[in-house]
Each structure stands twice: as C-alpha cells, then as structure tokens.
Amino acid sequence: MLRVCHVSPTYFAPESVLGGGERFAEELARAMAQRAEVKLVSFGPRALRERPAERYERVILRSWTRDRMTPFSPRLLAELEPCEVVHCHQFHTLPTFLAALWGRTRGKRVFASDLGGGGWTPGYQIDVSRWLDAHLPISAYAARGLSGGNPRHRVIYGGVDLARYPMRREPAAGDGGGHDGSAVFLGRILPHKGVHHLIEGLPDGLPLAILGTAGDAGYLARLRELAHGRPVAFHLGLADADVSARLGRAMALVHPTPVDTRGQAGGNELFGLALVEAMARGCPVVASRVASLPEIVEDEESGLLVPPNDPQAIGAALERLRDDGELWRRLSRGARVRVEERFTWERVVDRCLAAYEEDLFAERAA
Numbered sequence: 001m002l003r004v005c006h007v008s009p010t011y012f013a014p015e016s017v018l019g020g021g022e023r024f025a026e027e028l029a030r031a032m033a034q035r036a037e038v039k040l041v042s043f044g045p046r047a048l049r050e051r052p053a054e055r056y057e058r059v060i061l062r063s064w065t066r067d068r069m070t071p072f073s074p075r076l077l078a079e080l081e082p083c084e085v086v087h088c089h090q091f092h093t094l095p096t097f098l099a100a101l102w103g104r105t106r107g108k109r110v111f112a113s114d115l116g117g118g119g120w121t122p123g124y125q126i127d128v129s130r131w132l133d134a135h136l137p138i139s140a141y142a143a144r145g146l147s148g149g150n151p152r153h154r155v156i157y158g159g160v161d162l163a164r165y166p167m168r169r170e171p172a173a174g175d176g177g178g179h180d181g182s183a184v185f186l187g188r189i190l191p192h193k194g195v196h197h198l199i200e201g202l203p204d205g206l207p208l209a210i211l212g213t214a215g216d217a218g219y220l221a222r223l224r225e226l227a228h229g230r231p232v233a234f235h236l237g238l239a240d241a242d243v244s245a246r247l248g249r250a251m252a253l254v255h256p257t258p259v260d261t262r263g264q265a266g267g268n269e270l271f272g273l274a275l276v277e278a279m280a281r282g283c284p285v286v287a288s289r290v291a292s293l294p295e296i297v298e299d300e301e302s303g304l305l306v307p308p309n310d311p312q313a314i315g316a317a318l319e320r321l322r323d324d325g326e327l328w329r330r331l332s333r334g335a336r337v338r339v340e341e342r343f344t345w346e347r348v349v350d351r352c353l354a355a356y357e358e359d360l361f362a363e364r365a366a
Contacts (some may be wrong), residue, residue: 002036005083009093011042020113025089031345043071069119091166092118104131139292142270153350154355158271159345166281168248179251180206186274195254201311206233253278255287259308265291276343279335302334
C-alpha cells in the first residue's frame with residue numbers, strides 16, 4: 001500500500017490554528033487513510049504521536065521556534081524516511097522547503113499544495129518548485145498564482161464529509177420553504193472575509209448568524225457596532241456538530257469576499273471549505289464573484305453570485321431567496337448535487353492519488 005506523508009506547519013486545533021488550511025490538511029489525510037498508509041506531520045509547542053485510525057498516524061513535532069508559521073524540528077526528516085510520497089501544505093514555509101529538498105535528494109515523489117499561509121523560508125530566494133514532481137493547487141484560481149519554474153500541476157480542489165454534513169429533509173412546496181429564514185456567515189472573522197459588507201446589506205428583519213473564530217478583536221468590535229439594533233447574533237467557537245445543524249436550517253450561507261482597489265482578492269479564498277459544507281446540507285450560497293468562489297458555486301444552479309464589495313447586491317440576493325420558494329428549493333437541491341459530484345474528500349483523494357500515480361507511471365516508462 002502506498003505510504004504518503006503530509007507535512008503542514010500548523011495543525012487544526014485551538015492551540016495551533018483553527019483555519020481552513022489546517023482543516024484541509026487534516027481532512028485530506030484522514031480521508032486518504034482509507035486507501036493508503038498516511039502520516040500527517042505538523043509542529044507545535046509539545047510533541048504528540050497518535051493513531052486516530054488504523055492507517056492514519058498523526059505526529060506533532062516539538063518546534064524549536066516560537067513562530068507558528070516558521071517551525072523547525074530535526075525530527076522532520078526521520079518522519080519522512082519511510083514514505084514514498086511527500087505532500088507538503090503551505091508552499092511558502094520552512095517545512096515545505098526542507099521536506100521538498102530532502103525528498104528530492106532521497107528520490108521520493110514530492111508534491112505541494114499552497115493553502116494560502118506563509119512564513120520565513122529560503123524558498124523566497126531559491127525556486128522550490130524545481131524539486132516538485134508537480135504542484136497540486138486547490139482551485140484553478142490558485143493554479144493561476146503558481147510561481148517558479150515548474151508548470152506541472154493538477155487541481156485537486158477541497159471537499160466535505162457527507163456523513164457529517166447530510167442533506168436536510170427534502171423541502172416541499174407549501175412546507176414553509178425548508179429553512180428558518182436566516183442567513184449565516186461561517187469562517188474566521190477577519191477584514192478580508194468582508195463580513196461588514198454582509199451586515200450593511202442585510203435586508204430589514206432578516207436574521208443573521210455569524211459563526212467562526214475571532215481572528216481580529218478590533219474588526220470584531222467594529223462588526224458588533226455595525227450590527228447594533230439588527231437581528232445579528234455572533235456565535236464564536238461552536239462545535240462542528242452545532243455548525244452543521246445551523247447550516248441544515250439556514251436559508252443561505254453568505255460568503256462576501258471583497259476585493260482591493262485593483263479589483264483583486266489576492267491570496268484569499270484559494271478554496272472555500274465553508275461553501276461546500278453549507279452546500280452539502282442543501283444550503284444555497286450567496287458568494288462574491290471572485291477568486292475560487294465561481295468554481296464552487298454555479299450561479300443560478302447551486303447558489304447566487306454577486307459583485308464583490310456590493311452590500312446592495314447581497315441584500316437583493318437574500319431577498320430573492322426569501323421571497324421565491326421555488327428558486328430556493330431548486331438551488332438547495334442543486335447545491336447538494338454539486339458537492340456530491342465534485343467536492344467530497346473521496347473525490348479529492350481520487351485526484352491526489354491520480355497525480356501520485358501519474359508520476360509513478362512516468363517514472364516506470366522512463
């Protein structure tokens with residue numbers, strides 16, 4: 001059985017980082033363990049070794065540095081030794097630089113996915129991509145931002161566990177619409193998420209639940225002030241089961257990613273895990289037409305796309321979903337179908353293993 005080692009500078013836990021990049025590496029490693037021998041290596045203030053599943057080993061190395069995005073442990077190379085494939089996450093980090101260099105010199109197959117984070121690394125001066133067999137970007141949008149001299153890539157996207165995010169009861173005409181009339185935001189509460197545009201555009205009387213973690217205390221305070229007198233509730237640090245339950249009742253998830261003065265979203269939203277989690281529960285998405293989001297949401301099929309930085313457009317989309325029950329039911333069904341066809345972790349594993357094997361076959365042919 002193929003032995004794969006995933007390397008991430010941070011891991012999904014309160015003492016590390018509760019972000020989409022960390023969840024991505026964790027979920028992918030867990031799903032891949034159904035079909036390969038998998039190890040996920042990360043770094044933290046204390047060492048840990050555990051085996052959550054028969055073919056899944058999770059290793060946290062005690063970092064010699066205090067910078068979470070620039071961790072180091074000499075144990076990294078020993079952990080990589082038994083593996084045939086090294087898959088690095090967070091391209092612009094020291095662990096990726098070391099793992100890719102070591103893997104190349106040891107004849108391993110080396111791949112990297114950029115999940116948007118970064119820290120100090122010699123990779124800013126030395127082209128790490130030349131040590132990769134291929135990039136595995138998580139969207140076509142992410143692929144357009146690839147740098148270096150290695151153009152080989154395969155888009156793998158991100159996924160959702162359908163068992164943890166089941167489809168809500170099939171809505172029927174005349175049953176009240178199949179939702180509770182609320183909008184939801186899900187994610188880290190930071191300025192580049194554009195939550196202020198959502199609150200500004202919220203239709204009168206339409207309840208909004210903001211779910212996530214507070215990544216910027218000043219921005220959170222600004223949002224609370226903006227929400228004063230409106231039906232807006234902040235729910236920070238909810239368990240996954242509670243998040244899934246809310247997504248299973250909500251009318252819509254809103255993902256209002258903004259752009260800068262040049263009309264760019266930059267390295268934000270390389271893939272939106274929150275979108276596919278909502279869609280799996282039959283929750284249509286209202287999303288900005290930027291970054292990777294149009295790759296996930298098909299406009300008028302599984303959700304509604306709106307111009308970025310446009311509160312009025314967000315409000316108009318929410319009013320459509322509130323007032324047109326047939327539209328909502330069609331988008332709800334379309335959202336679930338879209339996820340089943342393209343955005344499950346099993347599909348992501350398919351794409352990764354195909355990329356790993358593609359390189360293996362090329363090696364054999366040579």
